Amino acid sequence: HAIGIDVGGTLTKVAFFDDNQKLTFLYFLSDDLQRVSDWIALFDDDVKIGLTGGRAEQLKTFLRCHDNLHYLVEFDATVAGVNYQLQKDGKNFPDAVITNIGTGTSIHYHRGDEHKRISGTGIGGGTLLGMSALMTGIHQFDEIVQLSARGSRSEVDMLVSDIYFGNKTPIDGGLTASNFGAAGLTPLMERSKEDILATVQGLVGEVISTLSIQCAFAEDVEHIVYIGSTLSGNIPLQNIIGNYTKRKNRTPIFLRDNGYSGAIGALLSI
Ligand code: ATP
Ligand code: MG
CATH class of the missing domain: 3.30.420.40 (ATPase, nucleotide binding domain)
Structure with missing residues (x-):
């Protein structure tokens, strides 16, 4: 048996193949890593664990045996997972931007075997x-x-078209001019x-x-x-x-x- 675990800032996600070789998912709250550790203990002692995510080190302190742990850098794990999911969905691109909206957001560039974090x-x-x-x-x-x-x-919100009030807009009028901007101008309105x-x-x-x-x-x-x-x-x-x-x-x-x-x-x- 093998389990993949991504211990994020908010959620701990796990992936494993069940007895019918079906890819199965589960999540826990990362503020209760004892529960994650208890769940892992339900598997055989020789279960192999692939571990990633910002709080992976923290989960390690809860785990009984450390013999079968395999640590992976978060960005490598994410890109490998995305590739697998794209292939499974029959989607195939030469390159892509990958935007991971977790607790915070990080943005990656991916092409063939190359990938790098470009923004966030x-x-x-x-x-x-x-x-x-x-x-x-x-x-x-x-x-x-x-x-x-x-x-x-x-x-x-305030749209570009709200500011121009029916007059011709220099950019797409449907774009947001100011998020929460209407509330800022009429703050007493419910x-x-x-x-x-x-x-x-x-x-x-x-x-x-x-x-x-x-x-x-x-x-x-x-x-x-x-x-x-x-x-x-x-x-x-x-x-x-x-x-x-x-x-x-x-x-x-x-x-x-x-x-x-x-x-x-x-x-x-x-
Ligand atoms: P990071 O990658 O930044 O360390 P993470 O891996 O924990 O964080 P994700 O699990 O991808 O991040 O996403 C966390 C976000 O998912 C939360 O901030 C919330 O907006 C949303 N979310 C979805 N389901 C839940 C849930 N059951 N409980 C709390 N947040 C949830
Ligand atoms: Mg994450």
Whole structure:
């Protein structure tokens, strides 16, 4: 048996092949590594473990036997996992920008056997949770996603067309001129939690896609593969990122098991 484990800042993701050779996924909260360790203890003592992620070293201190551990650098694991997932989905590109939206966001360039980290931003899944909690009191990821899907950004954001007020705009009027800008100008107006959460998703998605698109331009790449658990079941965020990316004539790719690239890469490395 073998398990791939990606111990991230927020979530610990695991990937393994079950008895029917089906690739299976599971996640735990990274603030309870004892649970992860208890789960690993359910496997035979000779189970091989591929380990990656920022908190991998911390998980090691919880593990009983260290004999079968194989450590992999996070970026190597992520890219290996993405390659596997793309191939499985029948997608094949010569090169791509890979944007991993975890607690924070890191952006990679990948071509053949070569890959490098080219950019990143502190705006990520942690920002989505943190700003949502501060502004609405809601901190559960699933609830944030569900409520945001019912919200509207039009009374909170300011579009380029809002500024030009019906006159001809020098750039695409549908672009956001100022995230939360309308709220800044009419601060006493009531906004629903749904609208605020939709706007937080907009801010996070637009910062990340804008940066990724610039990277794709700089590297002259068409495809941007967006991964990370922040996208998991998060259709509103996928739509924001997908639409922004298409507006700039780049092709957005979303994988089925968004958050598990690192765990898959760690599993395959064994
Ligand atoms: P990093 O790679 O930055 O160290 P990570 O690997 O833990 O962090 P991911 O697991 O890819 O990051 O994504 C974490 C984000 O996923 C959270 O910030 C949150 O927005 C979102 N998320 C999805 N499901 C959950 C969940 N059940 N609990 C908490 N956050 C979740
Ligand atoms: Mg991660």
